[in-house]
Structures are given as C-alpha cells and as structure tokens.
Amino acid sequence: MGSVEIVRDLGAMLLSGQVEVVDCTGVLGPDTPIIQLPPDFAKPTPKVEINKISEYDEDGPFFAWNWMVLGEHSGTHFDAPHHWITGKDYPDGFTDTLDVQRLVAPVNVIDCSAQCNADPDFLLDAAGVKAWESEHGEINAGEWVVMRSDWDSRVGEAEFLNTDDTGPHSPGPTVDCIEYLLSRGIVGWGTQCIGTDAGQAGGMDPPYPAHNLLHKNNCFGLASLANLGRLPAKGAILIATPLKIEHGTGSPIRALALVPKG
Numbered sequence: 001m002g003s004v005e006i007v008r009d010l011g012a013m014l015l016s017g018q019v020e021v022v023d024c025t026g027v028l029g030p031d032t033p034i035i036q037l038p039p040d041f042a043k044p045t046p047k048v049e050i051n052k053i054s055e056y057d058e059d060g061p062f063f064a065w066n067w068m069v070l071g072e073h074s075g076t077h078f079d080a081p082h083h084w085i086t087g088k089d090y091p092d093g094f095t096d097t098l099d100v101q102r103l104v105a106p107v108n109v110i111d112c113s114a115q116c117n118a119d120p121d122f123l124l125d126a127a128g129v130k131a132w133e134s135e136h137g138e139i140n141a142g143e144w145v146v147m148r149s150d151w152d153s154r155v156g157e158a159e160f161l162n163t164d165d166t167g168p169h170s171p172g173p174t175v176d177c178i179e180y181l182l183s184r185g186i187v188g189w190g191t192q193c194i195g196t197d198a199g200q201a202g203g204m205d206p207p208y209p210a211h212n213l214l215h216k217n218n219c220f221g222l223a224s225l226a227n228l229g230r231l232p233a234k235g236a237i238l239i240a241t242p243l244k245i246e247h248g249t250g251s252p253i254r255a256l257a258l259v260p261k262g
C-alpha cells in the first residue's frame with residue numbers, strides 16, 4: 001500500500017471511530033501542580049493564571065477571551081534539549097527550531113503502575129525495559145517511550161509531588177535505563193510525574209539523568225502525561241507538540257495518542 005492510501009485510510013479510520021484519539025493531557029489552570037526546586041534555586045515558575053479579559057460584557061460585548069501567566073514547564077509539557085546544559089549547543093534544540101517530524105511517532109508504554117503504587121520511589125532500570133521488550137517487542141529508533149505510573153490520578157493531592165523532609169518522592173528512570181533507551185535510538189522519554197526524572201534523581205550520578213542524558217543526545221522529555229492506562233503497550237501513535245515559543249526550552253502540550261480500537 002502506498003503512502004497516499006495509508007494516509008487516506010488513517011483519515012477514514014479516524015472519522016469512523018476505529019482509531020480513537022486519547023487525550024494524554026492534564027487540565028492546565030491555577031490548580032496545576034508546579035515543580036518545586038530546592039531552595040538554592042529560589043526563582044520558581046509561578047502558578048498558572050487565567051485572567052479574564054471579557055465574557056460578553058462591557059469589556060467585550062460579543063466575545064470571551066483570557067490572558068495567561070504560564071511557565072514553559074507547567075502541567076503536561078515538553079522538555080526541549082536546550083532545557084539542560086548538556087543540550088545547550090543544539091541549534092535545533094529549541095521549541096521553535098526542532099524537527100517536527102520527530103514529534104509524531106509510535107509510543108511504547110511501559111506499565112509500572114503496580115510497582116509505583118507500592119513504592120513511590122520505584123525506579124525503572126535497563127533490565128526492566130529489556131524484560132518489557134521480551135514480552136511486548138523491541139523498542140525501535142525514533143519511537144517514544146513512556147512510563148505508566150498512573151501518577152495522574154494523584155494530581156490535586158499531596159501525593160502527586162509527594163514531598164517530605166527528605167524531598168520529593170516520585171518514580172522515574174535509572175541512569176542505565178536512559179542510557180539503554182538512548183542506545184535504542186528513541187526520540188524521547190515521558191512520564192506521568194511532575195518531571196522526567198524521579199523525585200530523588202538529584203542524588204544520582206549524573207544528577208537528573210533523564211534531563212542530563214536525553215538532552216545531551218538531542219532527545220525530548222514529556223512530563224505530567226495523563227491517561228496512559230488507556231494506551232496499549234505497543235501500537236499507538238503519540239503526538240506531542242510544543243508551542244513554537246521563540247527559543248523556548250519547553251512548552252505545555254496537548255498530548256494526543258492515536259489508538260486502534262478493538
């Protein structure tokens with residue numbers, strides 16, 4: 001089948017409902033959790049603001065619109081390579097310069113929800129990824145890999161950031177996990193937690209290995225993804241597109257998955 005027929009059939013399948021569009025995005029608003037960094041980095045991302053300009057009133061009789069205060073790294077969002085010092089020199093490492101062809105790709109969903117529910121500091125390592133591959137199939141070059149923790153169900157509760165006097169406790173990848181995924185040639189790594197790294201990843205070597213190693217290799221990160229339980233382990237397409245912010249280091253996204261039905 002040629003590409004004309006493939007895209008035509010995809011269009012028909014979308015219209016017929018055979019391909020479901022799953023929203024992997026959380027609501028972006030004043031209640032959206034924002035990452036808390038240690039106090040030595042005291043300049044925080046502000047909470048999201050949605051300020052009304054008008055809503056069919058004296059400030060705009062026929063129209064409703066708002067203006068926002070919005071950090072790049074807020075809510076369900078994209079990390080571009082320039083976000084981390086290891087990725088600082090890529091000319092195509094910004095939200096306005098990256099190659100959009102890379103953003104639409106098959107997604108591998110590694111279900112760690114049981115382990116994460118039992119242990120908020122659960123770490124997925126390379127051995128865990130390889131065990132997943134032997135069950136579900138190989139992770140291929142250009143694909144997304146996302147860790148299902150079901151952490152989206154905790155948004156709005158203290159258990160999302162899950163911080164105590166030892167810092168934040170949320171699951172994520174080990175150093176060797178990210179190294180292995182990069183050896184497979186992935187386009188990026190996504191998570192349902194506040195950031196692509198585990199809560200305790202500041203103590204790893206290198207610190208924050210997902211950020212450090214993904215962006216060093218011109219790869220992307222996705223954070224605060226939702227509804228990964230509605231995706232198959234393999235067989236869906238993930239569309240994760242940042243706003244074209246001028247030399248942006250990241251952006252809120254509307255993450256959409258194309259999932260075959262039945």
Ligand code: 23J
Nearest residue numbers: 035073079194195196197208
């Ligand atoms: C800035 C500094 C450290 C981290 C982060 C941002 C994120 O997680 C992010 O949103 O990219 S760990």
Ligand code: MN
Nearest residue numbers: 073078079250
């Ligand atoms: Mn980020």
